[in-house]
Amino acid sequence: MKRDALDHFVQTLGTLFRMQRMYPPGTKQVYQAARIAAQRLGAWGQGVRITLLGNDTIVQDRRIEVPPASCQALFQSLRGSGWETIYLDPGATEADLEAWMECLISKKRNSYRSPKIVAGSLNLARRSHPPSVLTNAVAGYLEFFSHTQEAFSDLESRKPGGLIRAREIVCAIAARLAVGKELFEPINELKDFDDYTYTHAINVCVLSSALSRLLGAPPDLVNTVSLAALCHDLGKKEIPKEILNKEGLLDPEERRCLEKHPACGAKLLLDTPGVESDSPLLPVVAYQHHMGTDRSGYPRGPACLGGRKLHFASLVVAVADVYDALRTVRPYRPALSVAKACTILIGDATSGKLHREYVSEFFFLLKVLAPGRRVTLTDGNQGVILEVQKNRVLAPLVRGDDGKLYDLSNPSAPALSGVEEEAD
Numbered sequence: 067m068k069r070d071a072l073d074h075f076v077q078t079l080g081t082l083f084r085m086q087r088m089y090p091p092g093t094k095q096v097y098q099a100a101r102i103a104a105q106r107l108g109a110w111g112q113g114v115r116i117t118l119l120g121n122d123t124i125v126q127d128r129r130i131e132v133p134p135a136s137c138q139a140l141f142q143s144l145r146g147s148g149w150e151t152i153y154l155d156p157g158a159t160e161a162d163l164e165a166w167m168e169c170l171i172s173k174k175r176n177s178y179r180s181p182k183i184v185a186g187s188l189n190l191a192r193r194s195h196p197p198s199v200l201t202n203a204v205a206g207y208l209e210f211f212s213h214t215q216e217a218f219s220d221l222e223s224r225k226p227g228g229l230i231r232a233r234e235i236v237c238a239i240a241a242r243l244a245v246g247k248e249l250f251e252p253i254n255e256l257k258d259f260d261d262y263t264y265t266h267a268i269n270v271c272v273l274s275s276a277l278s279r280l281l282g283a284p285p286d287l288v289n290t291v292s293l294a295a296l297c298h299d300l301g302k303k304e305i306p307k308e309i310l311n312k313e314g315l316l317d318p319e320e321r322r323c324l325e326k327h328p329a330c331g332a333k334l335l336l337d338t339p340g341v342e343s344d345s346p347l348l349p350v351v352a353y354q355h356h357m358g359t360d361r362s363g364y365p366r367g368p369a370c371l372g373g374r375k376l377h378f379a380s381l382v383v384a385v386a387d388v389y390d391a392l393r394t395v396r397p398y399r400p401a402l403s404v405a406k407a408c409t410i411l412i413g414d415a416t417s418g419k420l421h422r423e424y425v426s427e428f429f430f431l432l433k434v435l436a437p438g439r440r441v442t443l444t445d446g447n448q449g450v451i452l453e454v455q456k457n458r459v460l461a462p463l464v465r466g467d468d469g470k471l472y473d474l475s476n477p478s479a480p481a482l483s484g485v486e487e488e489a490d
């Protein structure tokens with residue numbers, strides 16, 4: 067029944083596209099078609115994501131085998147525009163839909179961004195799988211995406227069902243990770259998706275699940291860490307959107323406001339039925355994930371648990387959180403490359419902000435510091451990694467450009483300071 071509302075909306079989009087191609091802007095026909103489309107979107111009541119990969123069309127999490135006749139011209143035009151992902155906010159008005167269609171028809175831009183509609187490419191620079199494999203992986207990821215949207219909406223309104231849904235997502239993610247690594251590919255491919263809240267939550271969950279497992283956590287703890295990772299930023303709901311999406315640097319007042327999100331998240335989770343009794347770690351991780359191993363982060367002061375160590379889950383989630391945030395497009399900067407993000411992680415591990423051993427294992431997971439990779443050392447030298455040992459990923463054997471061998475596990479040797487971009 068609910069799915070019907072979505073199908074109806076997509077069909078009205080197809081009609082709106084036809085009308086806007088036939089009639090000039092401002093005419094009655096266009097206005098009516100846009101109004102009906104906006105009404106249908108309202109009736110569906112959630113955001114709508116359309117993904118186009120090769121000849122495959124995915125609406126939300128479902129691959130459309132045969133597009134309805136009313137939508138074929140629209141999908142064809144979307145493919146021609148190079149837009150592989152479109153997200154329509156449930157609050158998009160007729161004017162928003164009209165403006166977006168106008169841009170599609172004029173074929174002027176490679177991407178489109180308005181407060182309610184975002185369209186762009188998936189950035190498929192490293193398409194290493196055949197499209198059907200990738201389509202399945204992306205469809206699977208989008209399934210998590212729509213479930214996470216629903217779970218968050220329940221959690222934010224403190225409904226008991228939210229926790230149950232979140233647990234189901236974590237179990238499904240764990241099962242997918244156990245079978246293969248297909249979830250890692252969408253994490254890389256979907257960086258242009260605009261729903262930072264949900265993609266970030268899923269990515270941090272997937273990365274934390276894999277990292278905690280690699281660190282030898284028992285299955286129950288892996289699940290708890292993953293659940294805590296999924297919910298770590300729920301407190302951002304309380305932060306004004308103008309601050310979260312600000313394009314420039316935050317002023318001190320805005321920064322103070324943003325830094326309230328760990329406490330807001332912990333409170334929201336403590337108020338959620340079932341959390342205190344069944345998942346008491348969730349508010350702990352929400353509260354601690356920005357504190358830093360060396361306590362250089364926030365919340366600060368005597369309230370931050372005195373000299374007690376941060377929980378294992380908070381330390382793991384912090385590594386995954388920093389990496390995913392760096393790899394994602396933000397309003398104030400583009401997504402950083404893997405090399406740049408890893409260089410920042412190395413700096414954070416060296417300064418003590420992130421747990422050095424966990425960052426080291428994280429690199430093992432990412433396979434970034436592998437033989438052949440060019441790196442920079444703290445003495446300014448550069449070189450190529452010759453050998454990496456599993457438990458010492460941050461201290462590889464390097465052949466310097468000066469011809470010398472550097473065993474970075476030797477305390478008198480320089481340390482690793484950065485990862486160079488991969489040569490094309």
Ligand SMILES: [Fe+2]
Nearest residue numbers: 298299355356
């Ligand atoms: Fe956060």
Ligand SMILES: [Fe+2]
Nearest residue numbers: 266298299387
């Ligand atoms: Fe985060």
